[in-house]
Amino acid sequence: MLSKQELDAALAAERAMYRALSEVQDITRELLDAVDRQDQVSVRLFLSMRQEQINQLRDQKELLKKQCGGLPKEEGDLLRQILSGKKPAGVEGEALSLQVERNRALLERTLQADKALSRRLAGRPLFGGKKPSAGILPAEGA
Numbered sequence: 793m794l795s796k797q798e799l800d801a802a803l804a805a806e807r808a809m810y811r812a813l814s815e816v817q818d819i820t821r822e823l824l825d826a827v828d829r830q831d832q833v834s835v836r837l838f839l840s841m842r843q844e845q846i847n848q849l850r851d852q853k854e855l856l857k858k859q860c861g862g863l864p865k866e867e868g869d870l871l872r873q874i875l876s877g878k879k880p881a882g883v884e885g886e887a888l889s890l891q892v893e894r895n896r897a898l899l900e901r902t903l904q905a906d907k908a909l910s911r912r913l914a915g916r917p918l919f920g921g922k923k924p925s926a927g928i929l930p931a932e933g934a
Contacts, residue, residue, distance in 0.1 A: 794867055799885045801859060802871060805852045806891040812848040813895060817902040819845065820909055827912050 819842040826834035856875060860868040873880050877896060879889045 794870055794883070794885060798859070798863065798867070798871065799888055802856060802875065803888045803891055805855050806888060806895055809849055809852045810891065810895050810898060812845045812852070813898045813902060815845040816842055816849070817898065817905060820902060820905045824905070824909050824912070827909065
């Protein structure tokens with residue numbers, strides 16, 4: 793069974809990921825506007841700002857991966873399940889499950905905006921181009 797401390801640590805990382813994802817989404821919108829205006833200076837600035845947020849997402853994912861790896865096998869597997877969007881029966885961590893769900897929905901919206909941006913720029917995804925479970929959010933093997 794996962795302790796409150798373990799659940800709280802994972803929830804804090806997921807909340808940090810949500811903040812970073814929100815920033816990526818906002819910056820992507822600004823980037824789309826800059827591309828439409830053909831403002832190369834702003835495009836470069838927004839790409840840099842966006843990369844910083846993506847790096848923060850990766851850092852949080854790495855923290856979660858280390859947390860799962862540092863737990864006993866059964867607990868680590870349980871936390872991985874929750875982080876992958878599965879809610880095992882009889883397990884605490886409703887707040888964490890809800891945050892994981894919010895992050896997935898926000899990531900999906902962000903990926904859609906990224907696809908629109910990619911079509912306008914070079915025809916290739918800048919943010920990932922993979923399904924959310926294979927992208928920035930922790931999934932199998934996290």
